[in-house]
Amino acid sequence: MIRTSILLSEPLHQRLLWASKAEGRKFSAFIRELLDQAVAKREKKQLDKMYAAMEELMGIGTSGDPTVSESIDEILYGEHGAWRGSED
Numbered sequence: 001m002i003r004t005s006i007l008l009s010e011p012l013h014q015r016l017l018w019a020s021k022a023e024g025r026k027f028s029a030f031i032r033e034l035l036d037q038a039v040a041k042r043e044k045k046q047l048d049k050m051y052a053a054m055e056e057l058m059g060i061g062t063s064g065d066p067t068v069s070e071s072i073d074e075i076l077y078g079e080h081g082a083w084r085g086s087e088d
Contacts, residue, residue, distance in 0.1 A: 008016070020030035068075065075081060 016031065016034075017027060020027045023030065
């Protein structure tokens, strides 16, 4: 473990101290658990946002043609392909 210092307001410190005593736990262990829960909650919220964004992107790249992977060269470079290059 790593020892660190934080500044707490006196009322917050007192509330945390009372809560840890009410649960019969050491103050440091109580604080570690609260911090761990708070960080986990934030991480979950961030993951939920990322997954929601990924769900919005699903299906954007579908072409509707199930044989695209077999004919990609013709689609891109063929006689009527999407990319012809420049004549410069």
